[in-house]
Amino acid sequence: MSDKLLQVEGLTTSFKIDGEYYPAVEDVTFDIGHNEVLALVGESGSGKSVTAFSLMKLHKKARVEGSVKFEGKNILDAKESEMNKIRGGEFSMIFQDPMTALNPLMRIKHQIIETLDIHETKKKSEREAYAIELLDRVGIPNAQRVGDAYPHELSGGMRQRVVIAIAIANSPKLLIADEPTTALDVTIQAQILDLIRDLKNDLGSGVLMITHDLGVVAEMADRVAVMYAGQIVELATVTELFKNPLHPYTRSLLNSLPSEDMLGGKLHVIQGVVPALNKMDRTGCRFAPRIPWISADEHEHNPQLREVTPGHFVRCTCYKNFFLDSSDKITKLVEEEQFEMIDEGGNN
Numbered sequence: 648m649s650d651k652l653l654q655v656e657g658l659t660t661s662f663k664i665d666g667e668y669y670p671a672v673e674d675v676t677f678d679i680g681h682n683e684v685l686a687l688v689g690e691s692g693s694g695k696s697v698t699a700f701s702l703m704k705l706h707k708k709a710r711v712e713g714s715v716k717f718e719g720k721n722i723l724d725a726k727e728s729e730m731n732k733i734r735g736g737e738f739s740m741i742f743q744d745p746m747t748a749l750n751p752l753m754r755i756k757h758q759i760i761e762t763l764d765i766h767e768t769k770k771k772s773e774r775e776a777y778a779i780e781l782l783d784r785v786g787i788p789n790a791q792r793v794g795d796a797y798p799h800e801l802s803g804g805m806r807q808r809v810v811i812a813i814a815i816a817n818s819p820k821l822l823i824a825d826e827p828t829t830a831l832d833v834t835i836q837a838q839i840l841d842l843i844r845d846l847k848n849d850l851g852s853g854v855l856m857i858t859h860d861l862g863v864v865a866e867m868a869d870r871v872a873v874m875y876a877g878q879i880v881e882l883a884t885v886t887e888l889f890k891n892p893l894h895p896y897t898r899s900l901l902n903s904l905p906s907e908d909m910l911g912g913k914l915h916v917i918q919g920v921v922p923a924l925n926k927m928d929r930t931g932c933r934f935a936p937r938i939p940w941i942s943a944d945e946h947e948h949n950p951q952l953r954e955v956t957p958g959h960f961v962r963c964t965c966y967k968n969f970f971l972d973s974s975d976k977i978t979k980l981v982e983e984e985q986f987e988m989i990d991e992g993g994n995n
């Protein structure tokens with residue numbers, strides 16, 4: 648048996664658009680160990696959720712290629728009946744929006760009991776008491792009363808705790824958290840992250856934490872995979888990535904974090920957005936159109952994710968010619984109008 652909990656190799660998930668398949672996620676390779684948090688970061692449309700849904704085999708109409716080995720077994724070959732056992736059992740997912748994850752017409756405790764029933768966790772007679780115990784464990788005060796409530800009677804933070812109670816009900820070995828705190832205010836966010844970390848430590852589970860919040864990454868992750876336009880462009884330990892980011896996209900992401908030494912309190916972002924699936928040039932470096940001051944011959948023709956120092960992987964050689972490490976250089980690029988300046992309120 649592999650010592651890695653999850654090994655994803657060459658994962659490629661394609662959707663049909665106007666009769667042709669286009670990959671939303673392409674050649675994605677990473678692994679997660681027991682009791683390890685891997686953060687998957689990247690801006691909207693980079694392929695984070697498609698990756699997560701592919702791991703759970705939740706895409707019904709997509710073409711999914713590559714391999715996803717869970718404790719050495721390729722689950723992409725698993726039958727739907729096996730996947731139903733795995734989902735919510737060994738693999739669990741915490742979704743971004745608790746309101747869509749919960750059934751509005753069912754009492755909270757029955758939603759937890761339902762997942763215990765599917766996986767036959769605990770004796771039937773013990774399941775209700777265990778459901779209440781889980782609510783208590785995720786920090787819900789007056790768990791008995793909340794168990795009898797319907798989702799709309801709870802606050803957003805409480806609902807997210809319920810979703811987490813459901814996700815951990817069967818002691819999953821792998822927890823996938825897709826932007827678990829986006830919909831919550833800052834104080835509740837911190838509490839939910841603490842909760843996920845404590846549960847991970849108690850259960851020894853691996854966690855795939857999907858986020859575009861680098862603060863969450865710094866706080867939670869052991870390693871980070873940065874995604875851009877369906878590919879992982881950089882992967883390293885969290886310390887290494889924050890200390891020595893290489894790929895231009897990673898560096899621009901980190902540079903967009905507000906910090907005191909930013910020019911005049913402004914944030915800097917590289918202009919542009921992730922291209923649509925059917926409009927993307929797939930032959931070279933996908934980030935090239937967003938850093939036009941780097942000449943074409945500084946990009947690789949078909950860039951691969953390559954280990955440049957032990958455990959630190961980067962795609963494309965263009966990083967060698969990309970500098971964004973001092974205010975002077977940022978100023979120069981701003982003067983050359985390569986950067987869009989936005990203030991902290993998000994206004995241009």
Ligand SMILES: Nc1ncnc2c1ncn2[C@@H]1O[C@H](COP(=O)(O)OP(=O)(O)OP(=O)(O)O)[C@@H](O)[C@H]1O
Nearest residue numbers: 662671689690691692693694695696697698923924
């Ligand atoms: N069912 C689908 N059919 C066609 N295209 C899809 C489908 N699901 C996702 N996509 C496309 O795949 C790409 C990646 O989407 P994905 O939702 O994984 O991005 P993301 O990084 O999770 O973004 P966000 O942070 O906004 O959730 C996008 O271009 C999206 O439009």
